[in-house]
Every structure is written in structure tokens, then in C-alpha cells.
Amino acid sequence: MTIGISDGRYFVRAAKTLVNEGRTDSARRILQYVLEKPQDLPTLRELQDLGRLLPKDQGDAFRLERWIGYQRPVAETPRCLTILDEISEVNWSADFNCIRLNRTEDNEQFREEIYDFILIESAWIGNDSDWIYAFTSSGLEHPYSKTLVSKLIYLRENLDKPIIMVNKEDPMHFEKFLPIMKYADHIFTTGEEMVECYRQQTSALTVTAMPFAADMTLTNPVGRIDEPQENLCFAGSYYGQGHDERVRQMNYLLEPITTFNGVIYDRQSANDDPIYRFPERFAPHIRASVSFRTMAELYRRFRVFLNVNTIVSSPTMMARRVYELLACGTPVVSTPSRAMEEQFSGIVPIASNATEACREVEKLLADENHWWRTSQKGIREITLKHQYKHRAALMRSVVWGNTISDYRPLVSILITLDHPLFLNSIIECIRKQTYPRTDAIFIVSEDIPADELELIENRLKAALHIEQVTFLRHPIHMPLGTKIEAAISVARGEFFAVFDDRDLYLPNYLTDMILTFEFSNADVAGKLTHPVWQIRGNALSLANPANEHKMTSYLNSSTLVGYMSWMRKLLSETNDQTHGFNILQATDEAGGKLYSADHFNFISFQQSEMPAHTEVQLFSGHEKLLASPELIAEWSV
Structure with missing residues (x-):
């Protein structure tokens, strides 16, 4: 059972009186009782303050040894009362529901049901200059400073809501903002070297280094x-x-x-x-x-x-x-x-x-x-x-004890094995991907022996990122769209990625393609600009230049990556049973968004030359490219 706010403060203040009277043992017994119970924040604040009043060898016994978080649920997009400069308010608003702490309102704004925590940064003026001089006036004597301090004292003494402060001006302006930072429960600083200074000079439960970041809904390469x-x-x-x-x-x-x-x-x-x-x-x-x-x-x-x-x-x-x-x-x-x-x-x-x-x-x-x-x-x-979502995750981890998730969505790679001579190459392309979670679905002709498929599976499963390998047999003349549709029906991933067995997919290909969905707002991504291997000239050239990082109406069909939910939506709406499913056409007709990513980590063969060559000739040209690692390296990032 948690000790109530008034009871907890009563016990701690009684202990403080005993300490002042020199009766440390009696104070310790009272505090031991308090420490054995779950504490609310006002009680914890009193405990931390008491610990700082005592010599270190005595005070440490009254302070928390290690903060493990509040161990209570917090909303996916928690609400917070804020004092932030304009830029920070924009940056944090994607992860938190930010409600400005109004300087002119009384403490009614602190009704517990409207917010989960307080978020205050080292603001020079605050948004719309609402808190100008409040943090920086000499001796905090400015009227706005006095208003801010009054609100912080009220919060600390009466409300069980964490006060999180971020000093984005550290280390240069540590001293200037320290008088206000002392009211924080949790301090985040842009200067890692200031962490120990805060621990020595404040009663904060935690102090954590947190660099700046970018809000990729606002700053991104699109267009x-x-x-x-x-x-x-x-x-x-x-x-x-x-x-x-x-x-x-x-x-x-x-x-x-x-x-x-x-x-x-x-x-x-x-x-x-x-x-x-x-x-x-x-x-x-x-x-x-x-x-x-x-x-x-x-x-x-x-x-x-x-x-x-x-x-x-x-x-x-x-x-x-x-x-x-x-x-x-x-x-x-x-x-x-x-x-x-x-x-x-x-x-x-x-x-x-x-x-x-x-x-x-x-x-x-x-x-x-x-x-x-x-x-x-x-x-x-x-x-x-370095996105603000990463900083928000750090904040949740420190303050609430939430685990920082390293979750990466599963990507199902869809490959049609129509060209046996290229088999070894495409297997190596898949094996060497740096993206951490994939499975591979191969659409293979009916005449490939089972023992050969087993060898393929064993080679792929040796790569740690490949969770599962699936083979689907098909008639030799089945349309490509129909093959992809069959693969989608058994795919487990949150994303799909179409691979062509004749093309080269370099190690960071999937990593970068999946990252585009963090900022592009696309349904399907791929490459419109990319290097092409010219078999006749044994040279690489850039196809469709100047189409990187932009929305588009067309993509190379061998580079399509997208949300599996979008693909299944399209499949449920298609009526064409004759020519097979076309992802690009279906996306366009459904009003979806196509995004052309960077031009690295993928090399295709010049499609217009292929009808004039036998597969053996194509394979010979393919091998010449593989024998030129310096050329490949120019397009690998």
C-alpha cells in the first residue's frame, strides 16, 4: 500500500526534525518504514532533499540507490504540460501531446486527469515569449521567474506527476539554468560531462545525457x-x-x-x-x-x-x-x-x-x-x-522504466527463380543483407529437384537475419504478377521486397529501403534512378538520373518494397485474372503513393539488351561485373 502524500511528507519531515536534533538513529528508523513502502513523488522529493542536507556518508542512506522507473503504464502518446521554445515544441509534438503551461492561469491547469507529466526545457523566452526572463533573471527576481518557481513548488509538494527538465544549453549555460533545474525530478542534459554536476547539486531522481535530434516529419530529403x-x-x-x-x-x-x-x-x-x-x-x-x-x-x-x-x-x-x-x-x-x-x-x-x-x-x-x-x-x-522518437524512447525508459525496443519489422523477400545460372548470385545477395529480420519466399519451377532446394535453404539459414525460407512451385509460363500474388498469400512480413534473380542487391539495400518509410509517407518505395550494367560495353551507367528521394509515378519493378497491408488491400480489390497482378498499376489506380529512394546498393541489367542475348551470354556479362569489385563499390554505401 502506498503511503499517502500527506502521510509520506509528515514522516519525512518528522525525520528531518530528528536529524536537526541530532537523533539520527530515530530518523533512520522512521525513514526505513517509509522506504519499505511504495512512495509517491512528493514523498520521494522530500527524501531526496533530506539526503542532500546530510553529510554524504549519512545522506546516501536516505536517497534512492537506483531509480528503476515508476513501473506504471503510460499512454502511447502521453499528455504533458510544457514550457518549450518554438522549435522544441514542434519537435516533441510528434511523440507527446504537448499542452502549454500557461503562465497567467492559476493552478487549476494542474488537474491530474489532463496530463501525465511536466516537460520543461531551458527556455530563453518560451513559445510566443510567454516565459521570457523566467529562467534567466538574476536571483530569479523577475515576476515571471517568481510565477514559475511558485508553480514548481506547488507541483513538487502536491502532485504525483513527474517533472522532467531538459537543459539544451549545457554545458555553456549550466549555471544560468541550474536554479530552475533544481526543481526537476528527472534531468536530461545535452552535455554528458554535466551529469555528475547535476547529481551533486540537485535532488533529481535521475540525470541522463540526451543529445539533440531531428524531427523527420519536418526535416527529410523528400523532394x-x-x-x-x-x-x-x-x-x-x-x-x-x-x-x-x-x-x-x-x-x-x-x-x-x-x-x-x-x-x-x-x-x-x-x-x-x-x-x-x-x-x-x-x-x-x-x-x-x-x-x-x-x-x-x-x-x-x-x-x-x-x-x-x-x-x-x-x-x-x-x-x-x-x-x-x-x-x-x-x-x-x-x-x-x-x-x-x-x-x-x-x-x-x-x-x-x-x-x-x-x-x-x-x-x-x-x-x-x-x-x-x-x-x-x-x-x-x-x-x-537520431530522431526525436529515439529521444522520447530514452525518456520513457529512464522515467517510467519502459524497455527501449530495438524492434525491426519483418521483411518478406519475394524472388522468382527463373534463371538457374544466377542462383548463386541472388543467394549471396540475400545472405549479405544487413537488415536484421527477413524471410525469403522463392517461386520456383516444378522441375527443380528437392535436394537442390534443400541446399539453398541451408545456405540461407546460415545467415542470422533470415528467419524462414519457403519454396512455392509453379508452372513455367505463369505470369509474374500471379507468382507474386501466390508468394504474398504465404508471406509473414510487415513489409514485402521484390527481388529479381539477375540483379544485384548490395548489403545495405534493404536497410535503406525500409528506412524510407520513416519519412516518405509512401505505400510502396523503390528506385527510379539506379545504375545499369551494360553488357555490351562492360560499363555501368545511371538510368533516369535526378529522380532520387521524390514521389513518382513509376519505379523499377525489381526494386519494389512496401507495406504488406497495402499489398493485400490491392489484391483484395483486383479483378484482373488474365495478366496477373501489377503492383505499380494497382497502386496508381488505388491512389497510393510511390517513392523513389536513393540510387545506391542496387545494380540492374540493361533490360533492352536482354532479348538479344542468350541466358549464357547474360550470365557471362553478369560474371564480368562480379569480377569488378571496384565498379560495384562505387554504388555501394
């Missing part, structure tokens, strides 16, 4: 290929005084702006203070500051962005803009920092002087393949690890 493109951009402020290291970095990193006709969006363009004025040589390149939503659209309109790191030694802190740019597929050239090295090594080029900065920018602007590879690596890394 960037059709946007007008400029070369180079920097967005931010210049500081003529203080921040000496930042000024040094900016002076060399911005050199490519003049060399490559770049632009600067000056965050302080409305400020007349000369300390914020960029050096005169950049004046022709300056543009006025824009809103966050406008800047998010501009991310896709530049080939390269520049990034300066004010904080260079933190393993976790870097500008939120870096995550957003990479999510958009925009390469970033940055000054050095520990966080950049630990999170985006091999993805974000680092420049330590003006020469290196110009060289890295020039390489991205001049080398199309290098630009695309860098772009795709960034998209993949953000989609896999």
Missing part, C-alpha cells in the same frame, strides 16, 4: 532533387567579443563562402550591436534571419552547409541544426569537436583551417558521387539513431 539548389550556406551568429575559440573557427570556416559564392543567414541581422556584425568581406553574402520553419525548408536548397562548434570538448553537445541538415540529405562541413567525431565520424568532413575547409567544400561541390554518398550516409545515420 530536395526538385528544389532550386545553391552552393553553400552558413546560418548563425557572429560574435566579435568573447567566444574567442568560436570566432577563430568562424574566421577560417567561412572562407569558402567567398570562394564558392555562398550565403550567410545572419541570426542577428536585426541587431545593430557591432559585436554581432560579420567581417566586411562577407557583407555581399549576408541574408536576413528567417524563422525556424523557413530555415527547415531552406536546408534542402543548399548543396553544402557549414557548421561551427561553440562547444568542442563535449561528447554529446552539438548544434541541433547538424542533425536536421543530415536528415535532409544535406552534407555538412564542420570545425572539429569531440561530439562530431563520436557521433558522425566518416559522415561529416572536419576542417581545421581555411585550406581544409575550401578543399572539403570543393570536393562535395565538384564530385557528384562523393556528394551523394555523403548525403545518403547522413540520412541513414539520423533515421536509425
